[in-house]
Amino acid sequence: MAFNFLAAHPLLRDGVQFTARTVLRLGVGLLGARIAWTEIASLGAAPVVLIVVAVGATIAFGACAAILLRRPVVEGVLTGGAVAICGASAALAIAAVLPRSERSSQYTLLTVVGVTALSTLAMILYPAAVPLLGLGDAAAGIFLGGTIHDVAQVVGAGYMISPETGITATYVKLLRVTLLVPVVLALALAYRQGAPAGANLVPPWFLFLFVALATVNSAGMVPPLAAETLAIVSRSCLVAAIAALGIMTSFGELAALGWRPIALLGAQTAFLAALMVLGLRLLGIWT
Secondary structure, eight states: OTTGGGTTOTTTHHHHHHIIIIIHHHHHHHGGGGOOHHHHHTTOHHHHHHHHHHHHHHHHHHHHHHHHTTOOHHHHHHHHHIIIIITHHHHHHHHTTSOOOTTHHHHHHHHHHHHHHHHHHHHHHHHHHHHHHTOOHHHHHHHHHHHOSSHHHHHHHHHHHOHHHHHHHHHHHHHHHHTHHHHHHHHHHHTTTTSOTTOOOSOOHHHHHHHHHHHHHHTTOSOHHHHHHHHHHHHHHHHHHHHHHHHTOOHHHHHTTOSHHHHHHHHHHHHHHHHHHHHHHHHTOOO
16 A cells, blocks of 8 residues: 555556456455365255355345445445455455446455454454353354354364364355355346446356366365465465555545444444354254
């Protein structure tokens, strides 16, 4: 952000925009190499249903909260998707298919920073809340994997409690990451319905890459070293994309967004945690 003055430089402008868009999409697509459908299936039906409902409800809650705060619905969808699915990665992927505006880059960056901060805070507070709630190892894994925003923080929080909780939390989190594909696809189609006749309605290419890598990895055709290499490349692409978004954003423009985005993120985080506790109670998954 300190290098915002370079965003309009004729020698750098195209490269910054390419990184913020194309490199971003590549990083999201490569996330598929971390997914194995067999691991998701091992969770059983009840946790899968709970996570799917929680993701959809959190995004819907975000849209409604944005309306109440007199903000564009797309802002609530963006923050809701980031909270519900996988933090910064989801924010970047969803932003890639939402309508662009003068403030979209600034709002995306604020969402990335905010959801990462909340995820780190949740990694510290949620494991401490597990014994207070009386959750067993398996239920704690579902709760942590279903509520903390970023993958790394989910793994850290889970293994603070026990190896079983860590494994369950990781699988649940990967299920949420998998839901990025249908959510982004649905949003891409929804926001293209108002496009002119003949507009391109083909789903974004990075979704095909995500599904293809997840399928190949599930078949055991991706060696561990290759999977780790792809994960490093994916993280590097996402970090570069965030840096490019920073160059495209000024401190003044970020401050002009006000307190409402932070309020949205906080409300959605609390809503998701409460919904997961309620769901675990109703489904009898408490031990």
